Structures are given as C-alpha cells and as structure tokens.
Amino acid sequence: MFIINLTYKTELEKVDQFLNDHIEFLNEQYKLGHFLLSGRKIPRTGGIILSNVKSKPELEKIIANDPFKKKELANYELTEFIPTKTCDELSFLIE
Template sequence: MFIVNLTYKTQLEKIDQFLNAHIEFLNEQYESGNFLASGRKIPRTGGIILSNVASKSELEKIIKKDPFKKNELAHYEVIEFVPSKTCDELKFLMA
C-alpha cells in the first residue's frame, strides 16, 4: 500500500485552474480500483492519496497522468508501507 503526499509548488490560483482535470484523474483511478482515499491537506498546501496498486513503479506511471504532475504544479512523495492492522471494513487490504 502507498501514501502519496502531494505538496503544491505554486499558488492556489494556478492549482484551481487544473482542479477539475485533477478530479477527473482521481475519478478514473477510483473506477480502476487504484485509489482508496484522497483529500486536501489542512492548511491547503497539497493533498494525500492512499493507493493499493501492486508496485511503486506502477503507481509512478499512474501519477505521471495527473494534470498536477503534467503541469509541474505539485511535488509527489510516494511512501510504501505494509498495513499490519486495519479496521474490519478494510480487512481486504491485508489479503
């Protein structure tokens, strides 16, 4: 499993110009089963994505499709971890 930590590299006005395209990208990844959760940081300096893709290289290929990445609006830190404990609703993640 992966945590993707996005940090904006530009003003929010520029981010907002690409927000709808970014949301479409997120929706595609949810439909594909690649993303589990996502949202803005508070304060709004970036966002977080939880992903269950099989490998870091696969996730990096997916990230390259994000309009924020394509337009160099955000820095992406990918953190891999192995969930050792989850709530009952997420037990499938450990399978």
C-alpha cells in the same frame, strides 16, 4: 500499498485552474481500482492519496498522467507500506 503525499509548488489560484482535470484523473483511478482514499491537506498545501497499486514503477506511470504532475503544480512523495492492522470495516486492506 502506497501513501502519495502531494505538496503544491505554486499558488492556489493556479492549482484551482486544473482542479477539475485533477478530479477527473482521480475518478478514473478510482474506477480502475488504483486509489482507495484521497483528500486535501489542512491547511491546503496539497493532498494525500492512498493507493493499492503493487509497484512503485507502476504507480509512477499512473501519477505521470495527473494534470497536477503534467503542469508541474505539485511534488509527489511516495511512501510504500504493508498494512498489518486495521478496523473491521477496512479489513479488506490487509493482504
């Protein structure tokens, strides 16, 4: 499992120009089962995505299609982790 930490590298006005395209990208990844959770950081300096993609190379290929990545609007930090404890409602995340 991965935490994807996006940090914007440009002003919000430019980010907002491609926000709908980014949301379409997210929606597709949810449909494919690659993403489990996403949202904006506060303050709005980027976002966080929780992904259950199995390998870093596979996730990097997916991220390459994000309009924010294609337009060089954000940096992406990938943190891999193994979930070992959770609440009952999220127990499906434990492998």
